[in-house]
Amino acid sequence: MDIHDDLSEFLTTRRARLTLADVELPDFGGRRRVPGLRREEVALLAGMSAEYYKRLERGNATGVSEAVVDGVSRALRLDDAEHAHFTDLVRAANVGAHPQRRRATRTHQLTAGMRQTIEAMSTVPVFIQNGRLDFIGANRLGRALFSEMLDAAIAPANAARFVFLDPRAQTFYQDWPSNTRQIVAILRAEAGRSPYDRRLSDLVGELSTRSELFRRLWGAHDVKEHRTGLKSIHHPIVGDLTLTYQSMDLASDRDLQMLAFSAEPGSESHDRLQILANCAETNDAEMRRDALERDAPQPSADPGFRI
Numbered sequence: 001m002d003i004h005d006d007l008s009e010f011l012t013t014r015r016a017r018l019t020l021a022d023v024e025l026p027d028f029g030g031r032r033r034v035p036g037l038r039r040e041e042v043a044l045l046a047g048m049s050a051e052y053y054k055r056l057e058r059g060n061a062t063g064v065s066e067a068v069v070d071g072v073s074r075a076l077r078l079d080d081a082e083h084a085h086f087t088d089l090v091r092a093a094n095v096g097a098h099p100q101r102r103r104a105t106r107t108h109q110l111t112a113g114m115r116q117t118i119e120a121m122s123t124v125p126v127f128i129q130n131g132r133l134d135f136i137g138a139n140r141l142g143r144a145l146f147s148e149m150l151d152a153a154i155a156p157a158n159a160a161r162f163v164f165l166d167p168r169a170q171t172f173y174q175d176w177p178s179n180t181r182q183i184v185a186i187l188r189a190e191a192g193r194s195p196y197d198r199r200l201s202d203l204v205g206e207l208s209t210r211s212e213l214f215r216r217l218w219g220a221h222d223v224k225e226h227r228t229g230l231k232s233i234h235h236p237i238v239g240d241l242t243l244t245y246q247s248m249d250l251a252s253d254r255d256l257q258m259l260a261f262s263a264e265p266g267s268e269s270h271d272r273l274q275i276l277a278n279c280a281e282t283n284d285a286e287m288r289r290d291a292l293e294r295d296a297p298q299p300s301a302d303p304g305f306r307i
Helices: 005-014 039-046 049-055 066-075 080-095 112-120 139-144 159-165 174-192 198-212 212-219 268-295
Strands: 126-130 135-138 228-235 239-250 251-260
Touching: 005 049, 005 228, 039 049, 039 066, 049 212, 066 080, 112 126, 112 135, 126 174, 135 139, 135 174, 139 268, 159 174, 159 198, 159 212, 174 198, 174 212, 198 212, 239 268
Parallel strands: none
Antiparallel strands: 126 135, 126 251, 228 239, 239 251
16 A cells, blocks of 8 residues: 555545536536546635645645645545545655654554453443454454354454455345445545554455455545444344444554444344343353363273272
């Protein structure tokens, strides 16, 4: 990933989706060689010279101020998520000129206290991931809910790799196409925040090589915030589930997100989620019993004993 190319392509794709009518500029007719607005029209709307905007759209963010970012965001009708992404790209492009400021790739682990906390949330599935969508941890019900994803050949399990490369995902997610777009939008936002994350770059390269759909969606440069919503899934044990999810950044580690899922009380999904919780508890109890039996000392034979 090249941050200057990303900045250039992001602005180009945002400009291409707008029409003169969208921004209330007069149309004097004539042939337009490019889709959407011209660079000069964006510069006019943003209140800057055309040359300055052209330089920015080429990926040169040197000296770009917050006021410029705000002006371009208004001109291109960016929403909150896109504005934040644009800000991240500008910041990263400037950091790129100073390698000593680049953040190193981090390895995340849950503290014992956080593991205890999420395990205590026994009635709802809890799943914790980083910005690359790597699996970091889950409670018992979370592990049961996402058992197919966690049964991954490559560690750590990763939601993007599961969605695009594992055929089971198309059955697990009832609205699989929507989930593919959501996954890419999340990774795009993370790429703006962490453009020098080697593991993220490797993941994007792998998915781009192995999935034509990912490659096409990645090229659209769409970003969105996904803090709450519905997930409709088909679990291999309990069947169809419609769950509400809430995503929260962990105060102890801002790079981690905790997703908590719940079902409407009294609904069929609520009953099926309880069945899954019971199955998970039974399975864990059986595993603990087997482990105890396996680790228990075996009685030794006494050669002097006779019946």
